[in-house]
Structure formats: C-alpha cells, structure tokens
Amino acid sequence: MTAKTNFSFEVFYPERSAITIEQRNETMRKLGPTLQALLAVGDSNAAVVISDSHKGSGNKIVEITTTLDDAALGEVLQKFSSTNDLTVTALE
DSSP: OOOOEEEEEEEEOOTTOOOOHHHHHHHHHTHHHHHHHHHHTTOTTOEEEEEEETTEEEEEEEEEEESOOHHHHHHHHHHHHHHHTOEEEEOO
C-alpha cells in the first residue's frame, strides 16, 4: 500500500498579474475541481480541500492528500500555476 501525504499551499494571484478580475474569480471558483482533475491523472484517490485564506477571497488555502511524491505533485502545481498565472506557496 502506498502512503498518502498531506500538503498545504496558499494560492493567489500576484499583483503584477495581467489576468482580469473576472478570469481570476472564475479560476478561484473552479480551483478545487480543476486541481482534483489534474491530480487524478496520477492519483485517482487524491483529495483536494479549498478554503479562504485570512488574507481575503483572492487567496485560497489548498490542502491536498495524495500518493504522488513531491516531484510529481510539484509538476502538477507548476503547470497549473503557470497556465493560470498564479502563485503557489507551500505552508508549513
């Protein structure tokens, strides 16, 4: 049995982002299902929980439980963040 690991990240748009407010809102609204679908490619049992950060609705806390290793999860998050011009920061 492969061990699952829990990861926590803060996801937000940098001030310099050229993404419109409407696009930002849409991306944040679909954040959970989008990440769930991307992770399912490598781990069909991965779980994603999204919550608001104390920094406001433009910042989300993403909690991921997955069997993917750090490198594989990093690839998924890097692709997702660069595609959507988001910043992803690991939380302790």
